[in-house]
Amino acid sequence: MKAAINLLQDTIKKIQKLRNSDYWSKQIPERCPPVLWFGDHNREDLIVTVGLNPSPSEFFKVDNNKEYKYLDEDEQRLYVYTSEGLKNPLDALVLKRVLSSYDHYFKNKPYTRWFGKPNGYRFEFFINQLEASFYGEKTLGCVHIDLFPFVTIDKYSDLDTTKLEEDVFNDTWFKDHFKKLIGYLNPKFIIVSGKRTVTRFNQHYGGTINLQNEFRFNETKYAMYGRSTYDVNSRKIPIIGLSVNLGNPRNFTKDLLIRLSVIVHQISKTDTRETWRQLSFLEQPTSNELLDLALQHEKNHELAQVGDAVLKIAIREYYYEKEKTAKDIQTMDGTLGDNDYLYEVSLKKLKLQNHILSSSGLQQNPNINEAYARTLEAIIGVIYRENGIKPAKKFVEKWIVPHKSS
DSSP states (O other): OHHHHHHHHHHHHHHHHHTTSHHHHHHSOTTOOOOOOBSOTTOSSEEEEEESSOOGGGTEEEOTTSOEEEOOGGGOSSOOOOHHHHHOTTOHHHHHHHHHHHHTGGGSOOOHHHHOOTTSSHHHHHHHTTTEETTSOSSEEEEEEESSOSOOSSOGGGSOHHHHIIIIITOHHHHHHHHHHHHHHOOSEEEEESHHHHHHHHHHSOOOOOOOEEEEETTEEEEEEEEEEEEETTEEEEEEEESSOTTSOTTOOHHHHHHHHHHHHHHTTSOTTOHHHHOTTOSSOOOHHHHHHHTOTTTOHHHHHHHHHHHHHHHHHHHHHTTOOHHHHHHHHHHHTOHHHHHHIIIIISOGGGTOOTTOOGGGOSSHHHHHHHHHHHHHHHHHHHHOHHHHHHHHHHHTSOGGGO
8 A cells, every 4th residue: 555655656746746737737636636546456467558648527527618527526537626725735634535436447437438338338347358457257357547648628539749749758756666666566468559559669668578479350450469578676577569450449349359469379378589479470379398499400300391281282383272283382492492592581581590599509600591491391390380371371362472473
């Protein structure tokens, strides 16, 4: 409790400083405390979801003239300062009431249009597939936090971008506060939802999430995703970024959310060596154990044999479907399976030289072309072993088959 009170006290002091400016005094209502988190943080096993800033609907209703009215007492979801609370927001009893309202949020008329209802849709439905819930009905608890923990009259998209840059995102207080909050909550992993949130997190909060991987279904791209870790108190916490705003997952059916959650569940379990994250050209999550093996020249012989066989099948089927002659197919098989060609693909397209494990003797191998070619074949073998023939063929067609000649 003491750590939470210290965090809240520090945040209240920050909100008071912000409200000294003319702009923020009009944007941040004086009766609204900061919102450090939403949900019961006392669960032993937690995941944390991250957004930009709390919705105005958490505290008040705004009309078309931008005039706001606080929710009636029986509608309030979070603690709202009374006149006495306003006089001394740092009073111990007031602080405890604010913190208690965070923990009881999902038991007290939560904003379901964003979080979703129990067994419903939106964010709650997605995290249900990870055996988590905001409502405490699953194996994992879930707490939501925001990069900017203050409610504003205007929605985030309508806030003055210059003021946001100058007073918020370029102020290191927010990065330090976020890291302290994550350290206090100590989650198993973190989900950053929404492209704008990921961008802000990377630019100003020490994030390194690369949204390079496509989530596709029936050849349609629905979202981008990526995985990294976030260093807090000497611990590397897995962190997943999604371009889709799970509080408003437009174009996503429940079936698509389930499919995306499977990917998130898999990559949240990868270890801190982050081999999968580094190999950004992989479209499906794969185990670190096999990838580590593929990237060690002295140990990847068997995987390379599997990959070589898959490579031949993929090349031959690709040109067969293009109605090439048997002679042409045989020629392309020899050309695209040649060590010199695969070496060029490895270095120029896939940048494998940046991912070879330091324990491998690959870079010192005198026959460097053969060494890189075999490592690429081993990676194809991993894709086949982990995800089957179709993703392996897709990888070959995308990265190895020269598209101009197709």
